[in-house]
Amino acid sequence: MARTTSPSLDLRELPLKSGERTERVVAIEPYPIFLGGQRYQVVPQGEGADVVIERLSGGYLVTVVMEASVFGACYRCLRELEQQVEARQQEFVPSNPEKWDEDDISPFVDDLMVDLVGLTREAVILALPEKLLCREDCLGICPQCGKDLNLEECHCHIEQLDPRWEKLRELGLGGGEELGVSEADGEDVPGGEE
Ligand SMILES: [Zn+2]
Ligand SMILES: [Zn+2]
Numbered sequence: 001m002a003r004t005t006s007p008s009l010d011l012r013e014l015p016l017k018s019g020e021r022t023e024r025v026v027a028i029e030p031y032p033i034f035l036g037g038q039r040y041q042v043v044p045q046g047e048g049a050d051v052v053i054e055r056l057s058g059g060y061l062v063t064v065v066m067e068a069s070v071f072g073a074c075y076r077c078l079r080e081l082e083q084q085v086e087a088r089q090q091e092f093v094p095s096n097p098e099k100w101d102e103d104d105i106s107p108f109v110d111d112l113m114v115d116l117v118g119l120t121r122e123a124v125i126l127a128l129p130e131k132l133l134c135r136e137d138c139l140g141i142c143p144q145c146g147k148d149l150n151l152e153e154c155h156c157h158i159e160q161l162d163p164r165w166e167k168l169r170e171l172g173l174g175g176g177e178e179l180g181v182s183e184a185d186g187e188d189v190p191g192g193e194e
Helices: 116-127 163-170
Strands: 002-004 008-010 021-026 031-035 038-044 049-056 059-073 080-094 113-115
Touching: 008 116, 031 116, 038 116, 049 116, 059 116, 080 116, 113 116
Parallel strands: 002 021
Antiparallel strands: 008 113, 021 049, 031 038, 038 059, 049 059, 059 080
């Protein structure tokens, strides 16, 4: 399989007839991305991205597949995490782009040049969730005391559940049952009696 370190692919250089295909591996350097306002480092696995180019009538079908590890902080608790991702993106590149509406052509294609780095970067972002978590049920950090709630419980967040209690405390009334603000403590609430 041909190997290249060139970040872009010139389809005119490929002597492909209609129906033929060729494959190559493109080395991709580690690079940062931003998700949910946080910076993550993408480290491609293996030799880089696998690129398959198929000649069709009227153009080329370019498929990019890349496995990568993504490193950064959990969106909720800020602990370091590593997420595996298999990114995959496919683009059709018309031979006669002037006959096409510009909006229908991939932003990673300019004439018959394909920006493979941009394409794999986009593929990785699309393959990831919007916010990366160390685990699906990560409890995060208490916004009041800053404790990592995965490691220890704190009690401030319980008092934060119902802001109406806070209001009552300000008024010096305490409690709340008499005022009918505790409907959430009814018997049908599992674990309500603690
Ligand atoms: Zn977490
Ligand atoms: Zn707390």
